[in-house]
Amino acid sequence: MRSLSRWVGLVGVALRRTATKATRTAPRQTAVSVLGVAIAVALMLVVTATGLGLVQGTTVRGDAVDYWVVPESGGASTMVVSTASAQLGGVHDKSAALNADDRIEYATPVQISVLQVKSGDGGGGGGEYVLGVGVVGSPKLDRVAGLPTGSLSAGDPYYANGSYNGTWTGEAVLSAGAAEQLGVNESANLSVSGAVSGSGERKLQVTAVEQAAVESGLSGMPVMLVHLSELQAITGASSGDQADQILVQSNVGNLKSSLETRFDGASAVTRSGFTAQKSVDSDLPLAMGLAALLIAIVVGTLFVATTQGLQVEADSEQLATLTAIGFSRRARAVLLVVQALALTLVGGALGIVLAYGTTAVTNYAATRAIAPVPIANFHPLLVVYGLGVSAFIGILVAPYILAMERRTEGVSEVIR
Numbered sequence: 001m002r003s004l005s006r007w008v009g010l011v012g013v014a015l016r017r018t019a020t021k022a023t024r025t026a027p028r029q030t031a032v033s034v035l036g037v038a039i040a041v042a043l044m045l046v047v048t049a050t051g052l053g054l055v056q057g058t059t060v061r062g063d064a065v066d067y068w069v070v071p072e073s074g075g076a077s078t079m080v081v082s083t084a085s086a087q088l089g090g091v092h093d094k095s096a097a098l099n100a101d102d103r104i105e106y107a108t109p110v111q112i113s114v115l116q117v118k119s120g121d122g123g124g125g126g127g128e129y130v131l132g133v134g135v136v137g138s139p140k141l142d143r144v145a146g147l148p149t150g151s152l153s154a155g156d157p158y159y160a161n162g163s164y165n166g167t168w169t170g171e172a173v174l175s176a177g178a179a180e181q182l183g184v185n186e187s188a189n190l191s192v193s194g195a196v197s198g199s200g201e202r203k204l205q206v207t208a209v210e211q212a213a214v215e216s217g218l219s220g221m222p223v224m225l226v227h228l229s230e231l232q233a234i235t236g237a238s239s240g241d242q243a244d245q246i247l248v249q250s251n252v253g254n255l256k257s258s259l260e261t262r263f264d265g266a267s268a269v270t271r272s273g274f275t276a277q278k279s280v281d282s283d284l285p286l287a288m289g290l291a292a293l294l295i296a297i298v299v300g301t302l303f304v305a306t307t308q309g310l311q312v313e314a315d316s317e318q319l320a321t322l323t324a325i326g327f328s329r330r331a332r333a334v335l336l337v338v339q340a341l342a343l344t345l346v347g348g349a350l351g352i353v354l355a356y357g358t359t360a361v362t363n364y365a366a367t368r369a370i371a372p373v374p375i376a377n378f379h380p381l382l383v384v385y386g387l388g389v390s391a392f393i394g395i396l397v398a399p400y401i402l403a404m405e406r407r408t409e410g411v412s413e414v415i416r
Contacts, residue, residue, distance in 0.1 A: 010331055011338050015342060018342045033304045033308060035303075041351030044296035045355035051289050069245060069269075070244070072086075087243060095136065098262075108141055109136060113131075114195040115192050115194060116128075119182050133223060133224070135227070151173050164229060164238050172192075172204040172205065172224050177222045182222075190205070190206065194236060304340060312401055337401070344391065362376055
């Protein structure tokens, strides 16, 4: 008990000395030590949170869709322009089978293709390039590519059970960016053809102009939403009834294996895994986190070692006095190590607060501008991570501080 009381007393003395230095005797050096650790830890946590954010993805539908069925050779790239990429075939029948499943709320094939669009009836000029997105409309499907599907007729009339000679609706929903680029408004006539391949120009009419939702990831792009069969006819994908992916909305878990069993040569990707595949495969988040960790340790250690080393030299009289009144070398070492740990932990706590605020501001600015979802994920475990790294910095600094203490002048020299 005496030994425990002695150690507790030493820790208390060390904390009181640290508080005195921070408020009266050495506020500047203490502030530099704390801020050095805080900035390093904040940088590390922000970068790590951004790395975690990379594993949270969306599709053209948004976060409401739970699964995406994509070709095995496809992946995150099918979200963007899927020219010459692997595609699914017979998608109308496959999505109909999915919709017959009581576990699935709604499923729709999606084709994504670049289109060449001219306002009016065509005429001269090369027109503008627009990202065309084809879907099978339904009241259960709210938005696709950030655009509402309510202005499209339900179903896919032109498909006509695979004959592709049904009613041509010509309905098209334009994003505000596409309408501005084309210089058209609602009810305008368009002449559309595939930018890469197709079966000639087709006529469409703008049924609505909407601002694309940021959550889609396509809010800054010229996008046009049309019926799937009509986009297939324009791009030549009607042969084989092709599409890039099938979006599946369901509140039932564990559908991944069931979906993959239904479709040979395709894989089912969960909501969080779609755009994350390439980042995870390339270990990008891990590399970012490790780089941030190394930078934080190096920067924090250098700051604390420099400032506290100078402080130890300046405190030579106090250390000599402690020796004169009976403090052993071990007791003095405890005082110095506890002081270093106290400073780094305070710096770590401040760094966590800075990182959380920076992450929140960054996410707000990004989602208000171009990002489809928050780009950083500040997980609660990052608090423990930040404090752990701060303590590790204090441990790394301790040997240097103890070496500096041994080099200070002896008791007799200080007394003189």
